[in-house]
Amino acid sequence: MAITFYGTDFGFGGLPIPRKPGHLWSVIHEESPKNNDWLFSAKSTMSLFNLTATFKRQSHYSFPTMWLRDERELTDTQFMVSIAEKNRLRRGGLAPVVFVHMDCHTASDRSHYMRLLQRYIKIDSYSDCEHNKDFPANNLTFGSLKGMAPMLSDGFFKLIAQYKFTFAFENAVCDDYITEKFWRPLRLGIVPIVFGSSTIKDMAPSDHSIIDIRDFKSVKEVADLITFLDTNDEEYLKYLTFKQTGVTNPVLKEELRKRDWGIGKSYLSHFTGFNCFVCDKLHEMKNQVRNGQPVTQWSGKFDHYGCPVPKVFDDQGRYVVENNLWLEPFSYAEFYEHSLRYHIDNNINANISEIHKYADRLLKQALRDGIRLPL
Known part of the structure; x- marks a missing residue:
């Protein structure tokens, strides 16, 4: 039937x-x-x-929460790196922003935006798209990064968690289209720079946990905020408050509650x-x-x-x-x-x-x- x-x-x-x-x-x-x-x-x-x-x-x-197992993933601190360690890594040459996307020609035009932001901010790109940094030679977890499996590995999580910010651009712009690109940085304790769903704030754990580029008039405004947060620990950590308080966004809480x-x-x-x-x-x-x-x-x-x-x-x-x-x-x-x-x-x-x-x-x-x- x-x-x-x-x-x-x-x-x-x-x-x-x-x-x-x-x-x-x-x-x-x-x-x-x-x-x-x-x-x-x-x-x-x-x-x-x-x-x-x-x-x-x-x-x-x-x-819309298909890549989020439950609320506990958002408050998970297993892979979190302290702000002191992130600052030390920054002094050692690590960029403030990481870019890891394998599909380079997308309807969200994310590679183009990455190049625009790179005019103002250093960005480490490990992927095929805009590649400028290699994965650690002593880590075999990642392989060629073809397919999803390596990006779900502990080794990959530990590497990406060292960064303060990450690109979380979907490959297409469609309301409620939200994938692991959004949930992963939230789990790892990184501030996501997001673009895709115009309703993305409905799925954020709190009202101060993501950087949605739709809120800015230009890429330079986004760069200015990243620069400010990169040098102001107290303001940066406000974006990660949900790790202690849990999800406070009522829309996301209801979405998680009602699903079976x-x-x-x-x-x-x-x-x-x-x-x-x-x-x-x-x-x-x-x-x-x-x-x-x-x-x-x-x-x-x-x-x-x-x-x-x-x-x-x-x-x-x-x-x-x-x-x-x-x-x-x-x-x-x-x-x-x-x-x-x-x-x-x-x-x-x-x-x-x-x-x-x-x-x-x-x-x-x-x-x-x-x-x-x-x-």
Whole structure:
């Protein structure tokens, strides 16, 4: 009675066509919208599904805190480095800010912002992006840093925890899209410089624990604050007060309280939680049929996942420039969605390659008809 799709792989194995009456289609997707060629940011893609599970709080089963096991991780002091030791390391040449991102070309334009900030502040970059510092030669924990595993290791945590500030930019800008890039520095006792979700303050442990670049008119203002905090221990430590007081943000506390997954378990236990959620909905439908009641009709909506068009930073560090290379792939999602709809509506069991081929035909026809991209 129910089919659950994983968003990134949706369509790769074909489509369960024909779609039978009474069957629920559900989708779970914790990745950013660029992970499936922006398909889930197209206007009506989410309406294909009865039940949705995404990072967006509007979805039926949301998980904006997907990379946070529980509140205890935020107050954990296992890897914290004292301010005295951080100052000693700074005198020894360690930069105040660390940058470790492996995806260099992102819709959040984070590598560009890093270069802008680097005009004013020294930044250590261990990653492939803007690389200027190598990992310690005597530490084999990190390997090539391909994949997530090395970034979840104790060795990596101990290295990064030495810094006062870290970049915590997501790879895409979408409300409630919050990953380990945000939670990790909070756990390690580092002040995150954040960009991604416009609602990020809802998930901060306190009202004075992060540096959100949206609060500043220019990258220089951000640099000025970092410089000030780097030389004023008392003011810097105010950003880490939550380590003693615990979470004081009522929105985050409520988000953690109401979820039925996590609680010290695997970071990915929301997948199991969603399976149970879908199963409960099926039982609800069966009981409604048995009792002669109208059967609830669930449907996904655009705001269950939909994300805005990507932009890039201008020379002042403002995320406002719309004329960029991301607009064309973002616009392509409209043709991708129309192709998907065509195959589903006509009961054609196409795989993702065939869906893309038809989308390409639609795109070429639109260009011949004089339709300009981006849409």
